[in-house]
Amino acid sequence: DIQMTQSPSFLSASVGDRVTITCRASQGISSYLAWYQQKPGRAPKLLIYAAFTLQSGVPSRFSGSGSGAEFTLTISSLQPEDLATYYCQQFNSYPHTFGQGTKLEIK
């Protein structure tokens, strides 16, 4: 199975900050990666697929980059509503494993 490792596991930042979350795969997964946002008590929401393609309706302050085994999710200017846990998921092979999550706190 492909292991997905996110860093950091916890992040505290201020409104307006640029925030970066990293996701590393235990082997190359090309660009078969998606990012999700999960707010407390809610279902996950798709933000980005194919490593960098923004899902329709997602604010442009979110962006994704990377390929192979290292990927990043960037929030260019953090907003209060971005309080959530963020997950990456690989689709290169089954099982479609998730990272362990990055919990983002607003200072």
Added chain:
Amino acid sequence: EVQLVESGGGLVKPGGSLRLSCAASGLAFINAWMNWVRQAPGKGLEWVGHIKIRADGGAVDYAAPVKGRFTISRDDSKNTLYLQMDSLRTEDTAVYYCATAGFKTGYYYYDFWGQGTLVTVSS
């Protein structure tokens, strides 16, 4: 508007069984690859399994922890996805989500999710 509504969760004793349903609307369910994902209390997301559409052979894949105990099926006439869970263990306690699979330019992702249903396995 796509809607996925899970039901069937509840409290069950270890070794027991439960069947979850996911009723879909607002999409061509017959053409949708469907997935189950779970989340134990306070933990991250875990892929449970998926089922392809009949046109793709209706194949099913499972995560190792549930293989042989869980069965995913679908009834396209009812626009409903199922998860039959047998031989339940305490570690199966989680919120179970169904999600649709989207495809674009060869890439795959989960674009619509239900609200989840809580399964608690405890004596």
